[in-house]
Amino acid sequence: MSIEAVNQLNTSENRKLLYTYLVKQTIKEQNVPLNIAQKFAEHVIRKRDKELFTYHGLAWELGSKNLEYFCMFFLKDIFNNKEEGTAEIAPIHKEIWTDIEDVILHNKHSKQGYILPRSTGKSAFGNLATVTWSHAYGYKKYSLVCSSIGSTAEKFVKQVKDALVDNLRIETCFGKLLDPNNKKFICNSNQLELMNRSMIESISSTSSMRGRKYGNIRVELAVLDDYQDENDVTTHEAREKKWKRFVDDVSYAMQKPQYKDGKIVRQGALLALGTLQHSEDFYARLMKLPTWKFRHEKGVLVDDIDELFNEGKWLEFKKILFKKDNEHRLEDAKEFYYQNEEEMKFPVLWDSYWNCLDMALDYYSDPVSFHQEVQGNVNSKAQKRFTTIITESAETIESHEFLKTMLCIDPAGTRNKGKKKDFYAFAVGSKSDMNIKYIRKGEVFRFEYEDYMKHTLKLLKHYPDISHIYVEKNTYSGADVINLQELIKKDKELNKRSFEWLNHAQTKNKDDRINTIVADVNMGRIVFNEEDEEAIEQLSEFAGCDFSAHDDFPDIVAEFSKRIDEINLKNKRIKTFDRRVIGI
Known part of the structure; x- marks a missing residue:
């Protein structure tokens, strides 16, 4: 240079x-x-x-x-770019780099794992830094990065490429390490062959690690970065399949240790970085192995997160935030925080980057998700999901202007008496001009098929602005929809109206479906009719499908919330009116 x-x-x-x-x-x-x-x-x-x-x-x-110096100087644009406002690195990041030195340089151990909160920079600090450093100095000749989806794997390869190409610091002190234009070296979306004859490859976790080589060298460094996704944890069978694949792969994929004078001088290393999603998921099982060293960190550094956000100034903040009659409750709650900021601050894992106010709003939106994603506590899955349910009187709800309205039905088979899912669930829902969703009528019943038919017609008559009808297909395979359509044709009042029918079978995990509405319900973006006490009780008691007596109403609300957003408006705003004027 x-x-x-x-x-x-x-x-x-x-x-x-x-x-x-x-x-x-x-x-x-x-x-x-x-x-x-x-x-x-x-x-x-x-x-x-x-x-x-x-x-x-x-x-x-x-x-x-010194990996920390390598990152702060040679990868300055990523980790130390003050001109672009890069957040100051946290103690946890320095600890990660020290751990990596022990693994790569000193061979103190060969398997290191991290369970860290979302937005801790796991991929940057634990993956990108490690792989780039290991290959820049030739500590590893062949590294394999495994992510849950292929696009993440491709993104990582691009990040390494961007870190090395046209990096004045690297090219001055190391010489050119990567030249995408040199056809003698592999450079594509999944593989980077460096000019010091080492290979970085990134694959989806669904691909096998077994049998992969660079020349005669097996994998010397494998990084399991967000190695699992939701599909890998939803069922016992999925979790077992994920674990078995990993165990079978690693046994044959990693380079065996090399010894000199009775000491390890080179060995294959495994790094795992992720977030817990289930008490028996891949990372949870990995943590229990005595051959692995793990750091399990929480985002908010207090013993009891629920106590923090439900007492003192934070309790006052919560009351302001959930004051349903105040249209400016979010702005007022933020102002309260700013006025009491010093008293309300709490210790966090990355204080130069994370904001206490933002974290508190995330907690109030979905406490269970916060426990899992930020605190690494999967046992909180048995806690109630819907901590705040905003209700209004029927009269107040009907005074709003609605853009679109639909009826959603989750039928229950009459043969399921005595089992968990034995309720018919109904939701008449609308979306307002203020982008708020209203469950104008929410009901759960145990009754016979004939009652189901009659009650559906009754709701259609009571709410003349219903334009779409969704019926879950799993129970009756569409036969109930055919019956309802025939009954509507014979009804003198309803046969003049046009309905669009949606009849689909559910295949997605029910917990996942219901989790999509937790934040909207807790933050008051879905409002309920205060008269619907039995349905609301099901919602308030829901703590996950495995821990709840019933899940019918939460499920149908989730379906409504999804489907109402998919309805395309053909006409302008529909203004509701007091049906009592015409005797309804």
Whole structure:
């Protein structure tokens, strides 16, 4: 690299960063006091003043021992870009990098895992940094990154490519490591062959690791980055399948340890980074293995997250936020926080990046999801999902202007008496001009098929603005819809109206469906009729399908919320009117 490039790097800021990390490395290696380390660092920098940022110079040498310095200097645009407002790294990130050094450099252990909150930067700090560093110095010849979906795998390869190509710091101190235009080296959406003859490959977790090689070298570093998705955890069979595939793959995929004088000098390494989704999911099982070292961190650093957000100033905040008659409740709650910010702040894992107010709003939107995604607590799945349910009187609801209205029905077979799913669930729902969804009538019944037919006609007559009817297909396979259509044709009042029918079988996991409305219900974006006490009780008691007596009404509300958004308006706004005027 040219003298001009070296001089471009030899700035006071870069020299200061080099000095700072040289001091830290000296203390770490020689176990000396700070003042001795400072004098040593000053001496080294003076002695090697002409080769601080040259090819294989002091910066390169320090980076080979210190992953944190490598990231802060050579990958500055990602981890230390103050010009673009990069958040200051947190202690957890430094701890991750120290762990990686122990795995890659010192062979202290070969399997390291992390259960971290969402938005902790797992992929950047644990995956991208590790793989780039390991290959820049040739510590690993063949790395395999496994993600739950193929697009994530391709995204990772692009990130590595962007980090190395046209990176002045890398190319000055290492020489060119990656040249996409050089046809002698592989460079595509899934594979990067570096010019130091090492390979980085990224695959979907559904692809097998077994039998993969680069030359004669098996996988030396495997990174399991968000290795599972929702489909891998919803059933016992899915979880077992995921686990068996991993166990079978790893047994044959990883490079065996190499020894010299009885000591390991090179070995295959495994890193796992993810979020817990179930008490028996892939990461939960991995954590229980004695051969793995794990860090399991929570996002909010308090013992009881529910206690924090339900007492003191946060309880006052909550009351303001859920005051249903206040159209400006969100703005008022935020203003209350700003006025009491110092008193309401709480410790978080990444305080330079995460905002206490935003985290609190996430918690109030969906406490169970917050426990899982942020606190790493999957046992909270047995907690009630709907902590706040906003209701209005029927009169108040009917005073609103609605853009579209539909009837949603979840039938129950008459043969299911005594079983869990033995309710017919009905929801007459509308979407208002303020983008609020209203369950104008929500009902659950145990009755016979004939009663189901009669009650449906009754609801259609009572709500003349219903234009769409959704009926779940799983129970009667569409026979009930045919019967209803015949009855409507024979009814003098209803046969003048036109309905669009939606009759589909449910295949998606029910918990997943219901989880889509948790935030909307808790934050008051779905409002209920206060008269519908039995249906609302089902909703309020819902704690997940496996932990709830009934789930019919939450399920039909979730279906309504999804379907109403899919209805395309053909006519302008429909203004509701008081049906009592015409005797309905």
